[in-house]
């Protein structure tokens with residue numbers, strides 16, 4: 329029976345309209361004299377902070393939080409694998425000409441564990457009564473973006489590839505239709521691979537042929553790219569996965585897991601199991617993974633629980649959603665082919681569609697990208713890759729699925745390789761990063777990383793950028809001066825299309 333207190337995502341969206349002041353980044357709650365809300369240009373908070381200071385501090389905190397998640401992902405992997413942070417990592421990965429720019433600007437992050445200091449310094453700098461120079465705060469934001477890119481995205485992807493192998497190109501299945509009512513369905517949701525991999529291996533053992541492992545969010549995207557495990561959902565449809573009534577266990581780790589899943593799973597026979605010591609959810613079963621041996625044991629026990637739950641499941645379940653075919657599993661090796669396509673003018677440029685699917689943003693972006701694919705190749709990661717797949721666009725010809733959000737390092741690497749091949753800087757190439765529907769802080773830090781690489785970055789939903797403040801000017805002018813990139817907001821897909829058709833890329 330559905331519990332009364334449970335509301336679906338749509339209801340909660342309607343019951344929680346975004347605060348118009350927060351949406352413009354005009355509020356600050358960094359101290360207890362506030363929260364302070366600014367209503368018009370010229371207003372200041374109790375401490376005298378103006379809108380530039382408040383808005384830039386907010387952005388810095390968003391990017392620091394995003395970077396903490398990606399670098400935390402890498403740290404958890406290192407701990408699990410018993411490895412140490414590599415030496416000179418950024419020096420080894422970043423284009424040489426960019427390192428001189430970053431060094432000159434004082435933006436070269438400290439490496440090894442000390443890069444966490446950059447994140448903690450970002451929090452310190454944006455604390456009440458510390459940094460009130462919005463330009464300096466925004467420069468720190470770019471620096472934390474660099475930390476995110478290398479010590480988060482690059483390092484996580486590299487460690488995953490080393491341990492579990494690189495993905496290979498294959499046909500995959502997506503959408504809620506991959507849930508099979510006649511089978512024992514286990515959903516794995518979250519981001520880090522350690523537990524998901526152990527669970528995948530367990531489900532492949534003899535005796536588990538009737539177990540259907542399906543993925544959700546970035547863990548799902550990784551399993552799909554690496555092994556062809558079907559991907560049921562991105563962030564938006566995670567509740568729908570359980571609502572099918574056909575999920576026997578949903579196992580989660582960190583990031584983008586809605587707490588609403590507890591109430592929802594209680595409405596069915598589903599067990600919700602949390603597996604990361606960092607991410608307990610009240611009401612869920614907690615089975616923390618600490619090392620390889622216990623990952624195996626937890627995986628075994630989860631499969632057992634799913635088999636028991638299956639016996640309790642209603643027998644009349646139908647899934648009213650078709651599975652969709654997609655070509656998946658691309659990696660950096662497509663750089664050569666894309667470079668050739670650019671050289672021979674088969675494509676005008678490359679657009680990376682990255683990041684979240686914010687349910688406050690409509691589906692119109694998909695048809696715009698489809699129209700643009702006549703002229704441009706598309707690289708796709710994270711929840712937006714799922715969206716492109718859901719609408720049948722992941723064909724491996726114009727749209728390339730590159731995996732999870734940490735796999736945006738593959739996008740950065742493809743940009744780097746193509747620029748090198750053409751003896752140009754990244755910024756001189758016709759590249760664009762488009763995040764049409766950011767939801768999580770991580771999406772913004774990825775954007776700032778690409779801006780530091782010299783790529784223009786589009787956001788399709790207001791992030792912490794106040795368009796009435798000097799921030800926009802900073803992001804367009806100062807980024808333009810030093811990195812030859814810009815960060816811009818365009819929430820209207822049609823205008824985005826027209827501007828792009830008019831101006832082109834690069």
Ligand code: BF8
Nearest residue numbers: 546584683684710711733
């Ligand atoms: O890291 S795209 S909603 S699932 S944050 Fe989250 Fe955004 Fe989805 Fe993966 Ni990425």
Ligand code: SF4
Nearest residue numbers: 356359362364373375
């Ligand atoms: Fe208000 Fe300043 Fe405190 Fe922010 S730091 S809440 S603007 S008084």
